[in-house]
Amino acid sequence: MGETLLSGLVRAGRRVDHLLVGEKRPERARELEERYGVAVVSNAEASRRADTVAIVVKPQDMGDLLDEIAGELRPGQLVVSLAAGITTAFIESRVPDGVAVVRVMPNTPALVDEGMAAISPGSHCDEQHLAEAEALMSSVGKVVRVPERQQDAVTAISGSGPAYIYFVVESMIEAGVHLGLPRATATDLVVQTVFGSATMLRETGSHPVVLREQVTSPGGTTAAALRELETHKVRAAFLAAMEAARDRSRALAEGS
């Protein structure tokens, strides 16, 4: 996710001499320097020199990382965390008083500038800090502001969401192959169908039920398929899956 954000900032025209990357593995540091022309430095140096520090380590590594950089941070600086589950209160408790913290939940379509990010302010954040975080994430897609109490649900919906869509795509391609289509044909059909459907949702603004009804001819093929999806409780499965993701996000906050 960190490289996705970095690549988006570079694509969006941020000056590479205004970006610093903290990376601990030397071979990975060289790779990032060569690929993007950015300076890769220690986490401590990046934290000392940057006005905005974006943290994109796993939630389980967050405590150690904050302990490593806390001594370099100063009041007024902005820390933007992209980690699932980790609360602004947790970060604020480990950095100097007055450091502003914004919690962000991004997603991987940021790699093609079609990301969806939700941002929430911590307790020392002013409008300027929030606007800075918004500008950062706007480089790679759409941004909404949400109260922090909604971030676990956001994580379950849009943070993990791309994986559910890929799962559906994968399942439809497999079904196409079962029905006798060449795999390449099935893949083209499914990918364009998902892309076209998403574009219709965004461009018409119509409710998905309305769009679904337009496809569903009386007594036709779609009605036959949808009845099977209901029989197999796919709607209930989606609800259970997203509750599980929300609960996992909450548990990450507790360090498990």
Ligand SMILES: NC(=O)C1=CN([C@@H]2O[C@H](COP(=O)(O)OP(=O)(O)OC[C@H]3O[C@@H](n4cnc5c(N)ncnc54)[C@H](OP(=O)(O)O)[C@@H]3O)[C@@H](O)[C@H]2O)C=CC1
């Ligand atoms: N993947 C996704 O779709 C999304 C991820 N996120 C969040 O983004 C964060 C990263 O997730 P993801 O990219 O999937 O995970 P990855 O494991 O791919 O990336 C985490 C990176 O952090 C590096 N890292 C760990 N400790 C340090 C350290 N002390 N200093 C510098 N780098 C360090 C790791 O390096 P190494 O490999 O050497 O250990 C690794 O490259 C998580 O908090 C996740 O919740 C949020 C939304 C979506």
Ligand SMILES: O=C(O)[C@@H]1CCC=N1
């Ligand atoms: O699976 C995860 O924990 C991360 C957070 C959201 C998407 N990926």
